[in-house]
Amino acid sequence: MNITEKILAKASNKNVVSPGEIVNADVDMVMIHDLTGPLAIEAFKRIGVNRVWDNQKIVIILDHQVPAESVKAAELHKMLRQFAKEQKIRIYDVGRGGICHQVMPEKGHVLPGTVILGADSHTCTYGAFGAFATGIGSTEAAAVFATGKIWLKVPEAIKINVTGQFQKYVAPKDLILHIIGKLGVDGATYKSVEFTGPTIRGMSVAGRMTLCNMTVEMGAKNGIVEPDEATRKFLEGRTAKPLMPFESLRSDADAAYEKVVDIDVSDLAPQVACPPSVDNVKPASEMSSVQIEQAFIGSCTNGRIEDLRAAAEILKGRKIKEGVRALVIPASQEVYLQALKEGLIEVFTEAGAMVCGSTCGPCLGGHIGLLASGETCISTSNRNFIGRMGSTQANVYLASPATVAASAVTGRITDPRELEGSKA
Incomplete structure (x- = not known):
């Protein structure tokens, strides 16, 4: 079996599973956030049970509309806080966490060999730690709240x-x-x-x-x-739970x-995903005629400390092009604090970027830095379909932190290697 099959076999109390087989798996952790959570809570209450199956295996994270950008968002946040209090569920509130897919591993909720579900499509991020992790809908999350199980196809x-x-x-x-x-x-x-x-x-x-x-x-x-050892090092000090032997989490040779x-x-070479689809990918060097109005460095894809370091290396001693708005959003409070300690926030600010607290806001076109019609943004986020970051008449290109930073300096999509040797 491969590693995914091994995890699902263990979770469904089977010795072997095969592709296409339907299994009923035990869930180790489930996460909801402020966009999907309210729907999950409403659905859970309709099920008719009073308590969640295990309050130690549920996490609530406020990240999409934080700080609350409307009265409606504030009311939804209030609802989540009340549910967390009633059920004694761990909640990472404004200023105490960050973007869910960064906070979950940082706080020790992601372990190798486990089944992790999240009411967010990018829950698959946790597979980086050797976990089976996938996104589910809010009503599915409600069912997991009640039962601790999920059926799925291998x-x-x-x-x-x-x-x-x-x-x-x-x-x-x-x-x-x-x-x-x-x-x-x-x-x-x-x-x-x-x-x-x-x-x-x-x-x-x-x-x-x-x-x-x-x-x-x-x-x-x-x-x-x-x-592997890199996984173990990351998790050291983040969880008190014992780790599964990694030898059992290897795909078989056959x-x-x-x-x-x-x-x-x-x-x-540095790549760019061009609108309106993530698979419309071209080398950055071929896109140098595309002018930009905004550059965004952050998100659950590229808001980690090494991403900020890569961007700061490009921006140090340089200025963001006049007419370009640059936003930098660390993926969590932990990342923000580390960036402060390393002087990266100073680099971004001196270059002319606005640094904001951890939020998903611009990535989903929710708040902070929305695009107007006719504007173009180059972003380190993960989606560029029509209307993703604001107006349906705006264009979004996806790239690495180094490419986004280089583009912010020149005002056009730029292969960062183009700046080598130029005066910083």
């Missing part, structure tokens, strides 16, 4: 074997954009996408999170990486895959 698997060394200013974001461009937005529909190979084994946990985060953009049920995709990153 997915077919795609193995992506990655070799080679990244060139300077080429990052995991460029790799996942390249993969999505190669496979298409429906190229992994209801598949488990397993990342492996020497490049993945040498990649940081943050980089793996970026890869797994965007597997849903090609339709995947989940993305996953085998846990594990079956629907397909195997081999990718050598040695010659990979």
